[in-house]
Amino acid sequence: MSERDFNQTCPLPIGSYPTVLLAHGGGGRLMQQLIDQVFAPAFSNPALDARHDAALVAAGGARLALTTDSYVVKPLFFPGGDIGSLAINGTVNDLAMAGARPLALSAGFILEEGFAIDTLTRVVASMRAAAAEAGVHIVTGDTKVVDRGKGDGLFINTAGIGIIEHELTIGPAGVRPGDTVVLSGDLGRHGIAIMATREGLAFESTIESDCAPLVSPVLDLIAAGVAVHCLRDLTRGGLASALNEIATAGGCGISIDERAIPVREDVRGACELLGFDPLYVANEGRFVAFVPADQAARALDVLRRHDVSSGAVVMGTVTQDPSKLVTMKTRIGASRVVDMLSGEQLPRIC
């Protein structure tokens, strides 16, 4: 065969997209880029720049935590939850990740013309139950309606305010080399539950979302005197994205052990089938805690007393690594970098 021309057909690159893509909502690198390039510079201030799940705001002598989240999950109802319970727990959990006790929530509804009121009632009932379980009230709200075809059924926004009743400052800046990374339970249930419902996949036993409030174990941890340095709940982008965000914001490296990471057998099977890596699959009732190494055992004790974190394990350490990478020791003894997700694995997961 004759000589070929190499590289002749490589095209010009697409440098940046002038329009929003679904991937911008994925919780991965593209979303970070959008935030870094559009929102953060425009709104910059110390509270925002801390880039934690909830912002800390001083009021009188108190420290308050403030957070907001919007919910566009599709389908609206799935095993283990629905858009309503997600809307409550997601926001409550963001407050908990700042170590705050939730005080109150707001709920804004964007309804599409033609949406069944029966369905809305179901969602609202679910929100009431979730709020009761989380020990919080919805104290204010808003309702908007858009034309048929402009709103895909129902979108919900919740915002939450909480109060910090301890002296710790919990956030990525508090992470220290040598800290132990504790994971509160097994990964991947929420993302797979959504995927299974969307694709009409049936498994031997239904995989349910792990959607749940995380307030009790967190407040217990703090009350037990554990010097919690950082907390992060694992949502879009999974464990890998959360750890990468913290490594970048905290300026450190994180090293984790694949064999220590719990994934349920049926979730693992579903991930294999669908081509997903459990490290990147969304959760809605899991978090990581960064604590001093000598307090890890006590942290595990406290967490395991709560149902939602009964499967808590130690799975990593914070290193001195200046390149801010998350590395993982694989089960066969080699190591690899666990990168941030580039686009999205699954759109509209929460």
Added chain:
Amino acid sequence: MKYVDEYRDAEASQRLLGAIRATVTRPWTIMEICGGQTHAIVKFGLDELLPDTITLVHGPGCPVCVTAAETVDEAIELAGRPDVTFCSFGDMLRVPGSRLDLLSVKAAGGDVRIVYSPMDAVTLARRHPERQVVFFAVGFETTAPANAMAAYQAKREELRNFSLLVSHVLVPPAIEAILSSPANQVQGFLAAGHVCTVMGYTEYEPIAQSYGVPIVVTGFEPVDILQGLYMCVRQLETGRAEVENQYSRVVSREGNLPAQRIMREVFEIVDRNWRGIGVIPRSGFALRAEYRDFDAERRFALSPAPALTASPCIAGQVLQGVKRPHDCPAFGTACTPERPLGAPMVSSEGACAAYYRHRRSRPRA
């Protein structure tokens, strides 16, 4: 999990590594064909654990990477048409054509749908007779049987609104092209396990013989790859050049005969343009005359225009195994998964994406 956990077993892996180390007496360069194998190697860190004397080189085994840019441009043109519902596997959505990618077309309002099977596209066509449904039939021999079945089914049902944009590529001609290149350094191959599940491995026997290279049909888990490497190294050290089958739990010598029958019924072998390599004679599939009605290129009167070039991307050399991802000056800096300069950084099976996602040695932007 059965058939997975045993092949990720740490002890078995270590035993095989020991066997490889004990057998190797001089440097060898081995190429794994399939992008899925590349990913497994980097994801489990196998190349870190192998002795330095073994150089692993990544082959053109990602169909997304080798799809001609002209074809991507055709896909983009089709997807932009208001009457077309364009269906594709997810991987193809971010591959750049000359100017755009399918994701941009979708964001601009094009009806682009991700499907997990070509039969989903057939179902869409059946349910929406008012739409022209096109399926992007990309891939090696692995995906060809399902795509053939989609065409076969559409013909049986006399669907008037279903067509395929076909860009299938075949492995054996690619191996021959690599081996006949003057720059070739590859001395042994791990053949793609799932391609061989469909095709068997009789086609590789004349290649092994005439070029004097061992070819081991290999699976995708760490133990599979280590075992395949061990078998390959064992041949190289004893001067043998045969086809062996490591992936025997799935692959038989003749392959999947019903699958091959449906492929022969629907497809014929044609010359194919490989991105970054050029035209390799008789290296692709196109629809046979009896199925030409389902050819999207014909139905929509597409004429592939030569794609624009000029980019620092060295995809061609990476795909042929002449260079590795981190040899590229743009790797990890100008070229990242968010701003890819070429297809190997886009596809989840692409060598550059695999390196970027799992490697330690990339510069942090």
